[in-house]
Amino acid sequence: MSRVFVDADACPVKAEAxxxxxxxxxxxxYVANGGIRPVDHPLARMVYVAQGPDEADKWIADTAGPGDVVVTADIPxxxxCVAAGAQVLNHNGEAFTPANIGPKLASRDLMADLRAADPFRQGGGRGFSAADRSRFLDALERALRAARRGG
Known part of the structure; x- marks a missing residue:
């Protein structure tokens, strides 16, 4: 039986998921260090992990596996989760796959190095849009259908 795991601390699509x-x-x-409101729904499970860097990530990585869908923007x-066989989606609906996760990790590391070399460099990310939300809904729908089919 498939499950959905949401890296919930800064997730803009909790309700949609x-x-x-x-x-x-x-x-x-919903996995978080705390600070998010409990969700009162029979299918929702709130998982509060210890305070500390990456505790929610560790719990998800140790728990998710084949047939599951993970929602996160955290590339590591x-x-x-991809290595464990789970399907993984970003909040904007972009899938992380065995084919693209290596280049995404490399790009993330490169950007971290560039930011470290130039302390005045500010983030340049764009905001979360209605189109991103729509793509996420479609991607999660497709991922759960694929999980149900076993692929």
């Missing part, structure tokens, strides 16, 4: 999980009748686990966590 629950709607899709509900439609498919699968459990959804995505890499661990």
């Amino acid at each position: 629950l709607r899709v999980a509900e439609r498919h009748g699968v459990e959804i686990h 966590l995505a890499a661990k």
Whole structure:
């Protein structure tokens, strides 16, 4: 049986993920260090991990596996979950796959090095849009259908 795991501390699509999980009748686990409101739904499981860097990531990486879907923007966590056989989606609906996770990790590391070399460099990411939300809903729907089919 498939499960959805949400790296919930800064996730902008928690409610959307629950709607899709509900439609498919699968459990959804919101994993956080705390600071998020509990979700009162029979399929929702709140998992509060210890304070500390990457504790939520460690719990998800140790728990998710084949047939599961993980929602995260954290690329190292995505890499661990892809290696464990889970399907992994970013909040904008982009899938992390065995084919693209290596280049994404390399790009992340390069950008971290560039930011470290230039302390005045500011983040240049764009905001989260309605189109991103829509792509996420479609991607999660497809991922759960594929999980149900076993692929």
